[in-house]
Amino acid sequence: MFDVDQFKKALNTRWVGHELQYFERLDSTNSYLRSVSGxxxxxxMVCLADNQLKGRGQYERNWESSPGENLTFTIAFKPGRAERLHVLTLACAYAATALIEHNTPQKASIKWPNDVLIGNRKIAGVLTETVFSGNSLDRVLVGIGFNVNQDLFRDDLKEHATSLKLENGTSFSRELLLAEFIGLIEHCYTRWHQNDTDLLRSVNQKLIGYGEWIRLSIDGHTRSDRYKLLGINEKGRLTVINHEAEVKTFSYEQIRLITD
Known part of the structure; x- marks a missing residue:
């Protein structure tokens, strides 16, 4: 069971995580924070579940997480405007890469649009959702699943998933890890809120395929042409350039990157 007191003692943030809602069992931390009133x-605010029964990833895919071994949580932000939210998603993914590299000898990367990988194996995912009150943004929910101490995955995930324990050979304190992670996210959120252009550079340097010639799958159709990946722009749109020097941008709903 997650030790809330140990987490609070370790937390060293100005505002993120000072209010924590902890559940031993919950269908989904994102769904819970969507359901309560503004x-x-x-x-x-952080909502954490030791056992998330119906965790969701991108495109409503299930997120598998063994009870009591990983971190499955959602942070509620109230930025006041619904702009550049995918930059925020990627900023939180970048915070996850920093956490991994501080606690293991491994290098981590971001797979467009919202996954964190070590090598070619997924260790974390970010799901951002919004709640509106009329036409006004009420809250942004950044849900994160992070594999910490899980060392067994079902057969169809064995070759595609990993954890800190598998990468480092030792177990981790989830309480200390979450406190550190939230501190990194708070720092990234502040940079995002201040329109820090260096944050974009940091994210882009972790983006798989950055600066390389890649192919694009758009709305399920793979294009034969190759494009150089320029990274994300200030609006969070993926930017590429073709051999004719034409620059194109895409939203994350449209596009997948093929780096093979």
Missing amino acids: EEISHG
Whole structure:
């Protein structure tokens, strides 16, 4: 079971995570924070579940996580505007790469649009959702699944998933790890909120395929032409250039990258 007191003692943030809602069992931390009223949600609130029964990833895919071994949580932000939210998603993914590289000798990367990998194996994923009140943004929910101490995955995931324990050979304190992770996310959120252009450079340097010639799959159709990946722009749109020096941008809903 997650030790909330140990986590709070280790937490060293200005505002993120000071309010924590912890559940031993919960269908989905994102779904829970979507369901409560805006008055009950504070900026920087964290909802954590030891056993997330119906965790969701991108495109409503299930997120498998063994109870009590990983980190499955959602942070509620109230930025006041619905702009550049995919940059925020990628900023949180970047925070995950920093956490991995501080705690293991491994290098981590970001797979467009929202996965974190060590080598070619997924260790974390980020799912961002919004809640509106009329036409106004009420909250942004950044849900994160992070494999910490899980060392067994079902057969269809064995070759595609990993954890800190598998990469480092030792177990980790989830309480200390979450406190560190939230500190990194708070720092990245501040940079995002301040429109820090260096944040884009940091994210792009971790993006798989950055600066390389790649192919694109757009709305399920793979193009034969190759494009050089220029990274994400200030709006969070993927930017590429073709051999004729034409620059194109895409939203994350449209596009997949093929780097083979």
